[in-house]
Amino acid sequence: MRLADRVAIVTGAASGIGRAIAxxxxxxxxAVAILDLDERGAGETARAIEKAGGQAHAYRADITHKTxxxxxVAAVVARWRTVHILVNxxxxxxxxxxxxxxEEFWDKVLAINLKGPIVCTRAVxxxxxxxxxxxIISIASDAGRVGSTGEAVYSAAKGGVIAFTKxxxxxxxxxxINVNCICPGPSDTPLFRNEFxxxxxxxxxxxxxxxxxxxxxxxxxxxxxxxxxxSDDADYITxxxxxxxxxxTMV
Numbered sequence: 001m002r003l004a005d006r007v008a009i010v011t012g013a014a015s016g017i018g019r020a021i022a023x024x025x026x027x028x029x030x031a032v033a034i035l036d037l038d039e040r041g042a043g044e045t046a047r048a049i050e051k052a053g054g055q056a057h058a059y060r061a062d063i064t065h066k067t068x069x070x071x072x073v074a075a076v077v078a079r080w081r082t083v084h085i086l087v088n089x090x091x092x093x094x095x096x097x098x099x100x101x102x103e104e105f106w107d108k109v110l111a112i113n114l115k116g117p118i119v120c121t122r123a124v125x126x127x128x129x130x131x132x133x134x135x136i137i138s139i140a141s142d143a144g145r146v147g148s149t150g151e152a153v154y155s156a157a158k159g160g161v162i163a164f165t166k167x168x169x170x171x172x173x174x175x176x177i178n179v180n181c182i183c184p185g186p187s188d189t190p191l192f193r194n195e196f197x198x199x200x201x202x203x204x205x206x207x208x209x210x211x212x213x214x215x216x217x218x219x220x221x222x223x224x225x226x227x228x229x230x231s232d233d234a235d236y237i238t239x240x241x242x243x244x245x246x247x248x249t250m251v
């Protein structure tokens with residue numbers, strides 16, 4: 001198993017892409033801390049991992065609050081002695097024309113999608129620097145690479161995650177910490193079904209038609225890419241952005 005004896009933190013792992021990532025990391029031997037506001041869903045993910053013979057523990061944490069994240073990371077380190085892998089997966093959006101959005105909406109989107117990864121990355125860097133190793137993988141979006149109609153602020157936040165990834169990768173390379181990001185395209189997740197397809201079916205259909213592979217992404221399409229970047233196979237890869245989007249973007 002490629003991740004035996006590793007400890008991973010996955011945010012937003014109560015469902016969707018985060019749950020698939022947590023399960024994928026656990027299958028490769030990692031002990032996984034599940035961070036989410038959805039306590040019930042986080043517990044279900046942890047139990048699924050344990051049922052399969054892995055190690056996991058669910059933590060309720062709001063990634064936009066630094067104190068909560070710092071406390072949770074300290075609890076993870078106390079439980080498993082350190083942290084080797086962070087996956088910044090938690091995200092949220094609601095598609096609508098920019099002129100219809102409010103300052104309150106901007107603040108929420110930026111807090112979850114940009115501030116959250118910044119807060120979580122800061123929280124794990126000290127233990128990673130101390131052990132001179134670590135893997136940080138942020139789930140950005142192709143919206144952050146090429147833009148996405150109806151997702152102006154979300155695209156800005158995810159573009160910020162990409163830029164943040166590159167900068168932190170440069171700063172911590174000397175500590176042998178790898179920092180990369182993955183950009184999914186439109187994916188069949190609870191968020192997509194509830195906030196996109198249910199609200200604007202034509203938009204959802206148009207996004208699906210735009211994918212050369214001919215279908216939406218699945219959470220299980222993203223997890224193997226995360227496992228690879230978290231493994232020793234990716235030790236010489238840092239500061240990179242990998243699209244996993246069925247060919248939606250080719251840049």
